Amino acid sequence: MQELFESINWALITPLLVIQAILLLVALIDWAKEEETSGPKWMWFFIIVFVNIIGPVLYFIFGKRRD
Amino acid sequence: MQWTTLFKKEMVESWRNKKLIWLPLVMILLAIMDPISNYYMPQIIEAVGGLPDGATFELPDFTPAEVVMMSLSQFSTLGVLIVVLVSMGTIAGERKSGISELVLVKPVSYGNYITAKWAALLLLVWISFFLGMLASWYYINILYGDLSFGSFSRIIFFYGLWLMFVVTLSIFFNSMIKTSGLVAFFTIATIMLMRVVTEVFNHILEWSPNNLSNYILEMLLTESIPSNLIGTAIITIIITATLLIVSINTFKSKELAN
Numbered sequence: 001m002q003e004l005f006e007s008i009n010w011a012l013i014t015p016l017l018v019i020q021a022i023l024l025l026v027a028l029i030d031w032a033k034e035e036e037t038s039g040p041k042w043m044w045f046f047i048i049v050f051v052n053i054i055g056p057v058l059y060f061i062f063g064k065r066r067d
Numbered sequence: 068m069q070w071t072t073l074f075k076k077e078m079v080e081s082w083r084n085k086k087l088i089w090l091p092l093v094m095i096l097l098a099i100m101d102p103i104s105n106y107y108m109p110q111i112i113e114a115v116g117g118l119p120d121g122a123t124f125e126l127p128d129f130t131p132a133e134v135v136m137m138s139l140s141q142f143s144t145l146g147v148l149i150v151v152l153v154s155m156g157t158i159a160g161e162r163k164s165g166i167s168e169l170v171l172v173k174p175v176s177y178g179n180y181i182t183a184k185w186a187a188l189l190l191l192v193w194i195s196f197f198l199g200m201l202a203s204w205y206y207i208n209i210l211y212g213d214l215s216f217g218s219f220s221r222i223i224f225f226y227g228l229w230l231m232f233v234v235t236l237s238i239f240f241n242s243m244i245k246t247s248g249l250v251a252f253f254t255i256a257t258i259m260l261m262r263v264v265t266e267v268f269n270h271i272l273e274w275s276p277n278n279l280s281n282y283i284l285e286m287l288l289t290e291s292i293p294s295n296l297i298g299t300a301i302i303t304i305i306i307t308a309t310l311l312i313v314s315i316n317t318f319k320s321k322e323l324a325n
Contacts, residue, residue, distance in 0.1 A: 008107065012209070015202075016099060023092045030085055053096055060089050061152045 020053060027056035030064075037063045070179045073170075077187030086153060086191060094199035097146055101137035102206040105129060131207050131214040132287035138203040139226060139280055142196065147233050147258065154188050154234060155251035158241035158318070167322075177319045185238045185311060192230050197223060218287055225286075225296060228303045229279045233258065235307045235314075242318035276303040 027048045031037070037044050037059075044063045047055045081087045104111070108126055129137075158181070161167040171180065204219050236257060240250045258277075265275040272278075273295060282296035 008110070012103065012106075012206070016096070016103060019092055019095055023089060023096070026085055026088050026092075053093070056089065057093055057149065060085065061149075064084065 023056045027059050036065055038065050070183055073179055073183035074187055077183055081191055090191060091195040091198045094195040095202045097141045098138045098199035098203035099206050102134050102203060102210060106210045129211055131211045134207050134211050136284050143280060150192055150233055151237055151251050151254045154237040156247035157184055157188060159245050159247040159250050162245050178315050181315045181318055189231055189234050192234055193227055196230055222283055225279055225283050225300060228300055232276050232303050232307050235310045239310045239314040242314035274298045274302040
């Protein structure tokens with residue numbers, strides 16, 4: 001594992017991680033502002049935080065209530 | 068004037084529900100995932116282990132053209148799925164909740180209503196796709212070798228036509244069906260059916276929109292625009308325009324019937 005970390009060029013990987021972080025953050029901010037989501041609100045929190053990339057996408061598509 | 072107002076309303080809405088932020092981000096992630104993970108594949112395999120001693124595993128060296136096609140195939144599967152899911156409620160949802168009636172009570176033409184929705188959705192999808200491909204292009208140039216700006220812009224143009232077709236198909240089903248889940252289902256089903264039909268009758272349906280990405284690959288390999296690509300592009304534009312006109316008419320008759 002140590003070698004893997006050393007061999008990685010972080011200048012290449014960082015943008016990937018930053019974009020994932022922004023996606024997570026945007027989803028969380030939106031989640032916090034939303035009064036009601038479809039389905040229990042805390043459930044979406046765990047989906048957003050623990051399911052990488054797909055979690056925020058699922059939240060944006062299915063989590064927001066349409067009214 | 069009226070059209071611009073409707074269009075602006077759509078853009079404000081996709082900004083408010085953050086589509087304008089997250090869709091580009093997701094498309095960028097989709098586009099750069101494969102170029103990066105394939106580049107690091109030898110290290111990943113080594114770190115995970117699993118290969119017996121002495122076993123050698125030759126990884127092919129990818130050419131820029133192959134890597135672009137990896138990004139495009141991500142767009143063709145997950146990308147299209149996300150685009151369909153994003154667009155499934157755009158009219159269907161408004162009709163269900165009665166917003167479209169509020170809008171259409173005013174002297175708003177059905178044509179303006181549909182085309183404004185279509186254009187706003189298309190712009191959103193094109194921006195996301197463009198940013199994704201831009202990121203992919205950047206990584207390809209760093210990791211795999213040169214891909215000319217000419218090829219890049221041709222990919223954007225021709226694959227953009229395919230996405231336009233997907234968006235229009237979704238709008239078409241939106242104008243017919245009120246349940247957004249069904250809209251998504253029919254859109255995906257139609258695309259899959261078209262793929263099967265195109266593969267079975269490939270000798271007749273040379274210019275089917277589903278062939279766009281095959282011809283894009285051909286274009287990258289031969290470094291010229293194959294005539295089939297132009298034919299397919301024209302057919303795609305014609306089908307898109309027809310679908311749009313038909314959706315305006317079905318929407319009109321459905322709304323008047325209510």
